[in-house]
């Protein structure tokens with residue numbers, strides 16, 4: 001049954017020139033003499049089921065503006081354009097721009113911007129294309145800059161509904177876990193401060209051309225309306241988090257005391273840890289987001 005559905009879908013894709021069909025992708029690449037650039041993290045999706053899952057998880061509707069990061073040859077962009085009101089796609093590789101012009105020629109609701117996403121004023125794009133209302137971000141991310149892209153989106157005050165992205169499996173796990181897991185770290189806490197993470201699907205290497213040498217996963221990060229914890233000085237809390245995990249094997253006390261980013265005295269830190277009600281030799285990796293927020297307030301007050 002499953003197999004027959006796949007066959008039907010593939011026939012449909014081939015006839016409509018959809019790039020989720022691997023032959024169509026290869027044809028486009030050959031026609032344009034496109035050479036994959038490793039430095040841009042180029043692994044193009046060639047699996048219609050995975051694309052359907054990403055779009056469904058993002059909950060794209062006809063009212064939405066979607067920001068796509070790294071459209072590649074436009075495989076996911078075609079899917080997005082059929083469902084969203086507006087798709088704005090930011091692609092760094094100039095060699096892909098003529099290809100996108102061709103593969104997206106049927107859609108009048110797509111804008112392609114040839115830029116580095118880390119240099120784009122996304123807030124301005126949301127204002128221009130969505131009257132400042134929350135946007136959806138959907139992407140098969142270039143893995144070499146996953147963290148700066150996601151943290152940049154959260155920290156720059158761009159109005160966001162959700163970010164639904166393909167990332168390295170290991171990174172998706174790190175975003176989702178809590179204390180007690182070896183994967184728990186600064187990324188878990190930062191992501192969970194801003195959003196509710198949910199792993200939608202694991203995706204094997206054979207769903208991409210060329211195949212990446214790591215497993216991948218689709219994760220949806222639903223932006224919190226209000227942060228799950230209250231903290232007086234958010235920057236201080238994130239400095240504490242970074243300091244604790246930079247020296248993971250050290251106690252929280254030593255980690256914070258050794259950090260060049262912080263200037264609290266050892267006794268001051270010890271007193272705050274005691275007030276927090278955790279053991280003096282606790283490690284940072286045992287603390288919840290709530291405890292980091294409280295520790296930040298305690299240390300902030302003691303300044």
Ligand code: SAM
Pocket residue numbers: 040041042043044045069070071072073074075076090091092093096115116117118139140141142143145
């Ligand atoms: N969306 C396409 C797909 O799913 O088939 C391509 C995904 S591929 C994993 C990542 C894409 O991001 C590539 O097209 C790459 O050129 C682009 N890219 C890499 N770094 C970028 C950056 N700094 N800004 C914008 N796009 C970037």
